[in-house]
Amino acid sequence: MNFPVYKTQLNNGLTVVLKEMHHAPVTSFWVWYRVGSRNEKPGVTGISHWVEHMMFKGAQRFPTGVLDRVISREGGRFNAFTWIDFTAYFETLPSNRAELSLQIESDRMTGALFDLAEVESERTVIISERHMYENQPFFLLSEELQAAAFRVHPYHHEVIGDEVDLETMTRDDLYNHYRQAYAPNNATIVVTGDFQQAEMLGQIEQYFGSLAPGEPLSPVTRHEPLQRGERRVTVKGPGETHYLAMGYRAPAASHPDFYPMALLNAGFSGGSSLGLFGGGGGNKSSRLYKALVLTGLAAAAFGSLAPTIDPYLYTIAAVARPGRTLAEVEAALDAEIERLAAEPITQAELNKAMKRARASFIMAGESVSGQAQMLGMAEAVAGDYSWFENALEKLSQVTLADLERVRATYLRPENRTVGWYVPA
Numbered sequence: 001m002n003f004p005v006y007k008t009q010l011n012n013g014l015t016v017v018l019k020e021m022h023h024a025p026v027t028s029f030w031v032w033y034r035v036g037s038r039n040e041k042p043g044v045t046g047i048s049h050w051v052e053h054m055m056f057k058g059a060q061r062f063p064t065g066v067l068d069r070v071i072s073r074e075g076g077r078f079n080a081f082t083w084i085d086f087t088a089y090f091e092t093l094p095s096n097r098a099e100l101s102l103q104i105e106s107d108r109m110t111g112a113l114f115d116l117a118e119v120e121s122e123r124t125v126i127i128s129e130r131h132m133y134e135n136q137p138f139f140l141l142s143e144e145l146q147a148a149a150f151r152v153h154p155y156h157h158e159v160i161g162d163e164v165d166l167e168t169m170t171r172d173d174l175y176n177h178y179r180q181a182y183a184p185n186n187a188t189i190v191v192t193g194d195f196q197q198a199e200m201l202g203q204i205e206q207y208f209g210s211l212a213p214g215e216p217l218s219p220v221t222r223h224e225p226l227q228r229g230e231r232r233v234t235v236k237g238p239g240e241t242h243y244l245a246m247g248y249r250a251p252a253a254s255h256p257d258f259y260p261m262a263l264l265n266a267g268f269s270g271g272s273s274l275g276l277f278g279g280g281g282g283n284k285s286s287r288l289y290k291a292l293v294l295t296g297l298a299a300a301a302f303g304s305l306a307p308t309i310d311p312y313l314y315t316i317a318a319v320a321r322p323g324r325t326l327a328e329v330e331a332a333l334d335a336e337i338e339r340l341a342a343e344p345i346t347q348a349e350l351n352k353a354m355k356r357a358r359a360s361f362i363m364a365g366e367s368v369s370g371q372a373q374m375l376g377m378a379e380a381v382a383g384d385y386s387w388f389e390n391a392l393e394k395l396s397q398v399t400l401a402d403l404e405r406v407r408a409t410y411l412r413p414e415n416r417t418v419g420w421y422v423p424a
Helices: 047-054 066-073 099-110 116-133 137-149 163-168 171-181 197-208 258-269 287-292 326-342 347-364 368-382 391-396 400-410
Strands: 006-009 015-020 026-033 077-082 087-094 187-193 231-237 243-250 298-305 312-320 416-423
Touching: 006 197, 015 197, 015 368, 026 099, 026 368, 047 077, 047 087, 047 116, 047 171, 066 077, 066 099, 087 099, 087 368, 099 197, 116 163, 116 171, 137 231, 137 243, 137 312, 137 416, 187 197, 187 368, 243 326, 243 400, 258 287, 258 298, 258 312, 258 347, 258 391, 258 400, 287 298, 287 326, 312 326, 326 400, 326 416, 347 368, 347 391, 347 400
Parallel strands: 015 187, 231 416
Antiparallel strands: 006 015, 026 087, 026 187, 077 087, 243 312, 243 416, 298 312
8 A cells, every 4th residue: 555645744843744654664764954064154164064973972861872772772773964955864763663763863853962072072083084085086176166166155165064164163163053953843854664644643742742943044045146157176186087077057956947957967977867865877878978988088977966955066077087188078078068959868868868767766765764865855955745756747747848948058168167186
């Protein structure tokens, strides 16, 4: 039996999304906070990610080190992640132990401790994490590309933040950010799996219903102005490999152009048509692969489009083969993008893209965790779980004329930032 999604809101503003799935005795419990690097200002960049780390450093009911033991003992798994638009936490447990998730998440929604010694210890960990990323050429290139593409909007900086801010933020900065963002009226609970809807809703009311709402987060009002010309960055760093990346300003998830843009990416690069969490990947029959990889110019090439609250980037990237220059790779990529205008995506290519979209959609939603992840992400970036549920229908309505329209609108040189990574 296929159960419908149920959505409601508690009196304190907490959004609840439930979907029963009884094919396995497992329940996945997620809490999504509508806060990410998008909500940060200079001086505290990376604070949302750091607060996520602190959620594993002890709260009133589950002090430091306890979570690992209690969840492992039940045969479950748990994790969290921070992105530009949200922070999410989850536990997937045997359904008869699902209440443990509610105990854990209600505890850290209001009772995280932020012990000063733990804060200082985690400062070292996060700065080391940033240094680890700095050994990865594509991170260095992506960071510069993002900073150049967004001069006003807070998508300007990476989720992990700038090192100068990581060195100077205080325990009070972190705790105040936590108290502002971690409130029921800024959160969505998503539960999927083997449970009874009325019983689960009653338990959520029991554990979360009495929590006081907070002041609404300040809205993001610094919208990125129109880009009036191509921007370029060159990064030098460790390694022996050259990388190319092009970031075209792209529509937000809620914009009607997002679905045609996703299918244009699928037709051109073979990437995931749903764009879930970047949608990278390739296809050996795609135009991009044939133009760059089969010709021996690049070792890999892919396109990536992520669903976001505000307009973000459609990125095309390539890894140059030894002995080939970035100028050669870029010229070939430009020629292939120009060919899209002279020889638009065909109906056969669109049909193949839709087939890949359907397969990706089905595979991503097979598990209770996958369903919860996609429902929660849809709530976080589009404000409604139906964005995910209606994705295949919306994609199926895309026409060749739509693909040509978004190509002409977004894939323009003046709408992009080009980045080269050159080994030092």
